[in-house]
Amino acid sequence: MTTVPAPDREHRPGRLLVRARPASPRGDDRVRDHADGLWTAIRAADASSAADLVAGALRAGLAPETVLLDVIGAVQRKVGVEWAANRMSVAEEHAATAVNEHALTALVARRPxxxxxxxxxxxxxxxxxxxxxxxxxxxxxxxxxxxxxxxxxxxxxxxxxxxxxxxxxxxxxxxxxxxxxxxxxxxxxxxxxxxxxxxxxxxxxxxxxxxxxxxxxxxxxxxxxxxxxxxxxxxxxxxxxxxxxxxxLPHLADQEYTLVARCARGLVRRTFQGLERRLPPMRDYTAEQLERTAEDLAQIVDFLAAALYVDDADVFTGFLTWTAEVLTTRGVPAHVVPPALDLLEEQLRDFPRARGLVAAGREALGPFVRGRPASAPAP
CATH class of the missing domain: 3.40.50.280 (Cobalamin-binding domain)
Incomplete structure (x- = not known):
């Protein structure tokens, strides 16, 4: 489904950070100036400068909690925004997070x-x-x-x-x-x-x-x-x-969540095999692209199971529209996702709630398939 490298399946930075509503640093100009300085250190992967900047913010009179949440926290949110916008690679995101974690150590001495x-x-x-x-x-x-x-x-x-x-x-x-x-x-x-x-x-x-x-x-x-x-x-x-x-959660009595979660690997495998038959371009995918496609399918099934658990289509449709937005940003057409949903639906004939979620997901993807919307909700 995707032709761009992505973080490993268990750690996708954008999933966490883009869904948070990006906000400007709180407080006065000093907060914004220190956040800008930390961002510069982050982009240079300079952990020492980041720690020095945090220490300097404390010496300048900013409260430790303000430095933590409105300087370091604001910069970390920006990391997620930049990753989702394809202006920061996976390696750069990991490096930025490591630098921010190092910057946190400057606060340890201020603990009462x-x-x-x-x-x-x-x-x-x-x-x-x-x-x-x-x-x-x-x-x-x-x-x-x-x-x-x-x-x-x-x-x-x-x-x-x-x-x-x-x-x-x-x-x-x-x-x-x-x-x-x-x-x-x-x-x-x-x-x-x-x-x-x-x-x-x-x-x-x-x-x-x-x-x-x-x-x-x-x-x-x-x-x-x-x-x-x-x-x-x-x-x-x-x-x-x-x-x-x-x-x-009385709806769990129908066992749909349990069975889908238990059969997740098989659902992913059969969907992947079906896509190979339906999408001829996959024959030319590199090994990495094939691996990313399998990871994306696993994510889809995982979010489907989560939506079944809480009985809320928003969990599934929100994830799909967020994914479509990210794919579009990276130049990958979102119309590669609906065929995967079709293949999943074929395997879920005896699961009415799951089929309903897949149908809702297909409808949510409609604007992306027809043309990129001005904006999309985050999952």
Whole structure:
């Protein structure tokens, strides 16, 4: 489907960052000037200059939280925008993220001694996008919380084991991709079973937190400041008694999500084989192009499964229109996607909800197939 190199399937920077609404740095001209300077260091892949710039911003009187969120955070959002616009390569995106992570170390010395309770911050299982959780962990530390930051893709069993050993006032879980919602639901339920309340955040839960509510989280925050403010306002509500997933999501009783997720590899393989027959140009694809095509198909099936899990077509159609926009930006015609949907639909004859989602996806792609729209919603 695609003829351009892309990040590995588990770590596509644009998925996380472009969907965030790009914003100008907050605050006065000093904030914007330091953000511009950090961007220059990022583009030069100069970690030392980035760290020096952050240290200089602190010496200039900017609050550490402002530097963290409105300088480093603003620059990281710009990295995602530039990647999606095809003005930054995958290698450059990875290098930029590494430089920003290095710049964060300049804030460590500004952390006050902990005076508040213990909070555990983690990414849900299989979630690779670690920076949003890292930003939250640093904000909480700057505000005096004792933080256990567990990092990316934390298996639920490991998270629960940590809670049993160390305890926590609250657990903050981060997920950026909608495909992580089933894992997030499992983590929320498991943590609540220990008696610890859960706050969730990240783009996976929707810009309005709709999936946080659907999955039974005790709280939701749209960003690190909001999460820190909510924790400072008082204890999170006590978690509800443990429930089964089907109690929260009755539509799962039809087993469509379970069966599609279980058969995902076969769906991808058969769709790939069908495309080879239907799209003669694929015969001339390089090995890398074939690999990227398989990865794109796997993404489509993963987002289809996630949409089945929450029973919301927006998860699937949003992903498809975002993908079509990125492909168009890279000069790859979006009309390569509908044949894949047709092949998927043929394999889902006994799955009415899945077929309905595929039909909704095909309709959402209509403007891209007929001609590029002025703008497109992000998933």
């Amino acid at each position: 001694a902990p005076t508040r309770g213990r909070v555990t911050v983690a990414c849900v299982d299989k979630e690779w996008h670690a920076l949003p959780a890292r930003f939250l962990a640093e904000v909480l530390r700057l505000r005096g919380w004792r933080v256990d930051h567990l990092g990316a893709r934390v298996p639920t069993a490991h998270l629960i084991s940590r809670l049993h050993r160390a305890g926590a006032t609250a657990v903050c879980l981060s997920a950026s991709l909608s495909t992580r919602l089933p894992a997030a639901h499992a983590a929320v339920t498991a943590v609540q079973a220990t008696g610890v309340p859960v706050m969730v955040g990240g783009l996976a839960f929707g810009v309005d937190g709709r999936y946080a509510r659907l999955l039974g989280a005790d709280a939701w925050a749209s960003d690190a400041r909001g999460a820190a403010d909510r924790l400072a306002a008082g204890p999170l509500p006590a978690p509800r008694p443990p429930r089964q997933a089907v109690d929260d």
